[in-house]
Amino acid sequence: MPDYRVGDPIADTKAPGGPLENRWDERKFAAKLVNPANRRRHRVIVVGTGLAGGSAGATLAEQGYHVVQFCFQDSPRRAHSVAAQGGINAAKNYRNDGDSVYRLFHDTVKGGDFRARESNVYRLAQVSAQIIDQAVAQGVPFAREYGGLLDTRSFGGVQVQRTFYARGQTGQQLLIGAYQALSRQIDAGNVELHARTEMLDLVVAGGRARGIVARDLVTGEITTHLADAVVLATGGYGNVFFLSTNAKGSNATAIWRAHKRGAYFANPCFTQIHPTCIPRSGEHQSKLTLMSESLRNDGRIWVPKRKGDPRSPGEIPEDERDYYLERLYPSFGNLVPRDIASRAAKNVCDAGLGVGPGGLGVYLDFADAIARLGRPAIEARYGNLFDMYQRITAEDPYAVPMRIYPAIHYTMGGLWVDYDLQSTIPGLFVIGEANFSDHGANRLGASALMQGLADGYFVLPATVNDYLGSTRLDDVPAAAVREVETAVRERISRLLAIRGTRSVDSFHRELGLLMWDHCGMSRTREGLRKALDRVPGLRAEFWRDVRIPGGAAELNQELEKANRVADFLELAELMLVDALAREESCGGHFREEHQTPEGEALRDDEHFAHVAAWEYGPEPVLHREELVFDHVHPTQRSYT
Amino acid sequence: MKLTVRVWRQAGPAAEGRLVAYPVDGISPDMSFLEMLDVLNQRLIEAGDEPVAFDHDCREGICGSCGVVIDGRAHGPERTTSCQLHMRSFADGAVIDVEPWRAKGFPVVKDLVVDRSALDRIVQAGGYVSAPTGSAPDAHATPVPKPDADLAFDNATCIGCGACVAACPNGSATLFTAAKVTHLSLLPQGGPERASRVLDMVDAMDAEGFGGCTNTGECVASCPKGIPFASIATLNREYLAATRSGRR
Numbered sequence: 001m002p003d004y005r006v007g008d009p010i011a012d013t014k015a016p017g018g019p020l021e022n023r024w025d026e027r028k029f030a031a032k033l034v035n036p037a038n039r040r041r042h043r044v045i046v047v048g049t050g051l052a053g054g055s056a057g058a059t060l061a062e063q064g065y066h067v068v069q070f071c072f073q074d075s076p077r078r079a080h081s082v083a084a085q086g087g088i089n090a091a092k093n094y095r096n097d098g099d100s101v102y103r104l105f106h107d108t109v110k111g112g113d114f115r116a117r118e119s120n121v122y123r124l125a126q127v128s129a130q131i132i133d134q135a136v137a138q139g140v141p142f143a144r145e146y147g148g149l150l151d152t153r154s155f156g157g158v159q160v161q162r163t164f165y166a167r168g169q170t171g172q173q174l175l176i177g178a179y180q181a182l183s184r185q186i187d188a189g190n191v192e193l194h195a196r197t198e199m200l201d202l203v204v205a206g207g208r209a210r211g212i213v214a215r216d217l218v219t220g221e222i223t224t225h226l227a228d229a230v231v232l233a234t235g236g237y238g239n240v241f242f243l244s245t246n247a248k249g250s251n252a253t254a255i256w257r258a259h260k261r262g263a264y265f266a267n268p269c270f271t272q273i274h275p276t277c278i279p280r281s282g283e284h285q286s287k288l289t290l291m292s293e294s295l296r297n298d299g300r301i302w303v304p305k306r307k308g309d310p311r312s313p314g315e316i317p318e319d320e321r322d323y324y325l326e327r328l329y330p331s332f333g334n335l336v337p338r339d340i341a342s343r344a345a346k347n348v349c350d351a352g353l354g355v356g357p358g359g360l361g362v363y364l365d366f367a368d369a370i371a372r373l374g375r376p377a378i379e380a381r382y383g384n385l386f387d388m389y390q391r392i393t394a395e396d397p398y399a400v401p402m403r404i405y406p407a408i409h410y411t412m413g414g415l416w417v418d419y420d421l422q423s424t425i426p427g428l429f430v431i432g433e434a435n436f437s438d439h440g441a442n443r444l445g446a447s448a449l450m451q452g453l454a455d456g457y458f459v460l461p462a463t464v465n466d467y468l469g470s471t472r473l474d475d476v477p478a479a480a481v482r483e484v485e486t487a488v489r490e491r492i493s494r495l496l497a498i499r500g501t502r503s504v505d506s507f508h509r510e511l512g513l514l515m516w517d518h519c520g521m522s523r524t525r526e527g528l529r530k531a532l533d534r535v536p537g538l539r540a541e542f543w544r545d546v547r548i549p550g551g552a553a554e555l556n557q558e559l560e561k562a563n564r565v566a567d568f569l570e571l572a573e574l575m576l577v578d579a580l581a582r583e584e585s586c587g588g589h590f591r592e593e594h595q596t597p598e599g600e601a602l603r604d605d606e607h608f609a610h611v612a613a614w615e616y617g618p619e620p621v622l623h624r625e626e627l628v629f630d631h632v633h634p635t636q637r638s639y640t
Numbered sequence: 641m642k643l644t645v646r647v648w649r650q651a652g653p654a655a656e657g658r659l660v661a662y663p664v665d666g667i668s669p670d671m672s673f674l675e676m677l678d679v680l681n682q683r684l685i686e687a688g689d690e691p692v693a694f695d696h697d698c699r700e701g702i703c704g705s706c707g708v709v710i711d712g713r714a715h716g717p718e719r720t721t722s723c724q725l726h727m728r729s730f731a732d733g734a735v736i737d738v739e740p741w742r743a744k745g746f747p748v749v750k751d752l753v754v755d756r757s758a759l760d761r762i763v764q765a766g767g768y769v770s771a772p773t774g775s776a777p778d779a780h781a782t783p784v785p786k787p788d789a790d791l792a793f794d795n796a797t798c799i800g801c802g803a804c805v806a807a808c809p810n811g812s813a814t815l816f817t818a819a820k821v822t823h824l825s826l827l828p829q830g831g832p833e834r835a836s837r838v839l840d841m842v843d844a845m846d847a848e849g850f851g852g853c854t855n856t857g858e859c860v861a862s863c864p865k866g867i868p869f870a871s872i873a874t875l876n877r878e879y880l881a882a883t884r885s886g887r888r
Contacts, residue, residue, distance in 0.1 A: 059773045074695065075760050077800055078703040094780065130776070137776035139769045139829045141793040148783025166793060172702055173796060180768035187764040195757065218749055247697040281670040286678055287699050388701065391724050394670075457773050503685045505678075549690045554652070555750045557693055558685070 003532065003577045003619065010613060010625040015119040015419040020631055024123040027419065028462050032469030039064035042468050043227040045212055047199045047254055049076030051171070051449055052432025053233030054178035055456030061190035063461055068225055069182070069191050070214060072198040072249055077179040080235055080247040081452060084171025085292035085385065087155065087163035088449040090128040095152060099160040101125045106632050108447060111157045111337050112412075112440020113587035113603060114634040115267070115611070117627060119419060120437050127454040132164055134457055138177040142166050155445035156293055157337035157639070163446045168292050168385045174449055178456070198560065199254045200488045202230065202261045202428065205480040208473070209428035213488045217560060220553040222488055224481050228473055229427045229464055232258060233456065236411035236433040238271065240568045240575065241520070242512025244408035245277060245290040251564035252571050255415050255434050263423040264613040264623060266416035266436035268571065269579035272443050272588045273521050274409035275341035278392055279361040288407040289392055291364070291385055293445040296334045296341075298369035298378065299402070301325050303353040303362050313355070313363055313401050324348055332639040339442045339587050339601070340639060342406035346521050347599065349405070356403040365401035406521060410448060412439045412588060413578075416613040416625075420463035421455060427471070429464060431455035436611065441587025492552050495562050500545030504561045507542045508568070511535070515572055519579050522590045528580045535576065539569040577620055584608045596636070605634050641667040641732045645680060647692050648739040650748050657748065659737065669728035673716065674699060674706060676727055694752040699723040701864065704799030707806070708752050709739040714803035714862040721801060721864045741802050743811035745850045756802045758848040759816060765844035766837040767820040769829050788826045795823040797865045804859035804867075810851030815859035817845050818875035819867045825878055835882035842879055
């Protein structure tokens with residue numbers, strides 16, 4: 001029985017033709033402008049205040065638009081971008097090590113396993129250099145050399161040093177830069193900020209996105225906000241797995257409701273597993289903590305050669321250790337891309353060679369680096385990460401190797417957008433991790449921060465201008481607003497009326513485990529089928545038996561969670577359908593049926609060189625966007 | 641581990657609050673403090689009671705959302721955030737008091753949740769560099785001496801959790817403001833606005849009802865990110881220089 005229908009392919013992505021390097025300039029020149037005096041009459045809603053949303057809100061306000069900005073946290077500075085550790089890529093070639101815009105473009109398309117759009121990726125690489133300039137101008141304290149110039153390091157999947165960083169807190173520093181720019185606009189009256197307010201639905205009128213319905217998380221009040229355009233910058237949906245490296249509040253509600261209102265959802269099954277996460281310590285675990293990928297610059301990854309070796313790592317001599325990444329991938333070594341490193345760790349653990357409790361871990365060892373560079377140099381580079389590791393595990397990573405294991409990290413899928421970052425609902429723009437674009441089937445390290453800021457500071461402001469400059473908008477009919485508001489209120493009443501026996505978390509954990517087992521690091525037809533059989537039952541049980549204490553007109557954190565988990569229960573099913581339909585392996589999507597004799601991901605370019613964009617309906621409708629590779633010819637990805 | 645947790649319960653800003661004792665068992669020393677509260681909340685829900693409201697998000701010690709007073713100390717006995725505090729820091733059988741941040745500038749919203757938006761308004765008053773998008777010079781056009789960049793970074797690591805305010809007997813936000821001022825005044829990019837920045841931010845801090853600084857040092861002792869005490873001296877120096885310059 002098919003789980004979906006196939007609809008018309010997506011014909012137009014709005015990417016201009018012609019030479020790759022001119023496309024973005026041409027698009028910007030062709031874009032309509034709005035007279036500065038007219039801009040303040042336009043209201044633009046931005047949901048989310050992370051790197052994408054914060055930078056977009058600040059820039060649109062600076063251009064003169066009236067921005068209405070939302071975040072569910074108590075302050076825009078707390079968006080989950082704050083937790084990104086390692087760095088941000090930019091094709092500056094400050095090292096003169098052979099980097100260029102073209103090389104960054106090339107690495108990104110290849111790293112994404114040839115499932116990203118060439119024109120978008122090229123634009124991202126072009127804009128990357130400007131991002132660093134902008135952040136430095138804002139006072140972002142990047143790491144510097146003694147000569148006063150910026151320092152860089154390298155990340156997985158790359159042979160140049162193009163990653164700019166601020167110790168292990170790059171995301172925090174970049175976010176504070178964007179937050180301060182946003183704060184400046186709030187003070188100037190150009191941004192109206194609604195903190196502790198969560199978007200619960202999208203208002204579509206006349207076929208266009210015209211506003212949102214939101215809930216004030218302190219008072220419970222349901223409010224409608226209308227605007228001329230809506231920008232979603234709400235991050236990823238990795239928390240569908242319950243345990244992930246995402247912040248506890250990160251959720252899919254905004255994009256899922258937009259999807260149900262007509263926005264296509266693209267490549268939902270593309271989930272990035274991050275190889276360097278602290279292994280879970282027990283059943284109580286509420287979330288997972290990442291250790292920056294930059295650690296792989298100096299740390300060497302190994303497992304004992306002997307199964308179940310009981311010795312402590314220090315007692316295992318060199319010739320009884322397997323530095324498996326250096327052995328399997330000699331030219332990239334420990335710096336292979338994330339999907340490759342994660343799968344390799346899973347393979348050695350599955351073979352019984354894992355270390356630590358339950359055998360789900362591998363060593364990340366700094367002994368060589370400390371001997372070579374001295375402890376102070378390692379402290380300067382990674383000190384806060386080492387402290388964090390010690391705090392969580394009570395082990396001293398300067399003395400014994402860290403233990404790491406892969407974990408759910410970043411979702412490459414998201415709402416489908418065209419070259420202008422506009423979804424299939426006109427007037428609804430989606431930026432950063434919330435959209436599907438630019439990374440393909442796997443994301444290179446230090447590219448998420450780059451995409452978030454590129455979208456917010458440079459791309460979106462140009463394309464929103466074009467939309468507002470070329471669109472005539474009528475008043476929003478009251479009936480359209482009423483319908484959405486009523487739907488939101490009824491849903492909340494329905495949730496609170498269940499008064500069942502099981503907590504929200506118990507459903508979320510069960511769903512998460514099901515997804516991790518069957519739609520996690522590797523997938524099989526049989527496993528996906530099994531999960532697809534179980535999700536609808538779990539969803540029905542949730543709506544029959546969930547227990548949410550308290551009421552609607554107050555701060556009610558269980559109600560917040562229930563609202564989000566209800567959406568995860570629907571999204572999970574689409575992820576499974578998408579994973580089942582993609583009969584190939586690529587990047588973060590590894591189908592065991594499709595692998596090379598060496599156990600690497602085996603793509604099927606003839607049948608799957610496309611974006612799978614799903615339309616919501618009684619059964620999902622698949623619209624394919626064919627991907628064309630004129631510049632980076634798809635090859636079997638090799639890092640050996 | 642088996643513990644007794646005495647938690648501050650307060651239904652809303654205007655409601656009366658009180659400490660309520662809850663026994664919790666089956667706690668692992670590897671749990672974080674917030675995971676222990678999760679366990680408590682799951683049991684409260686199963687028993688048909690209302691769970692304890694508390695702020696948290698990243699649980700990696702970087703977003704600054706979490707923050708409770710544990711046994712009278714902001715973020716508890718270790719110098720870290722509440723989410724990175726682990727139960728191995730407590731003895732089996734302990735009685736642990738958990739209260740919200742207490743300061744005039746941080747009104748209680750519910751249980752352990754307080755309103756810290758005053759800190760945002762201090763930043764809005766001038767805690768930024770006015771750098772318009774799209775016109776920035778090349779990043780290497782202005783070299784910054786490494787010691788300056790490093791010290792700016794040390795101050796920029798502030799997560800805005802508000803522990804400094806909660807720990808201060810005066811309920812002062814001076815360390816927070818000092819970190820912001822020091823970060824930006826050390827960098828050439830922040831130079832042109834340094835006088836107006838410090839004057840406006842200090843005004844905003846006072847207007848929000850935070851107390852004055854008497855160099856007690858409790859703020860520094862409780863800061864999970866190690867913002868240096870010297871930053872307060874920098875703030876005072878910047879303030880004095882700005883006042884005397886007559887620039888705004």
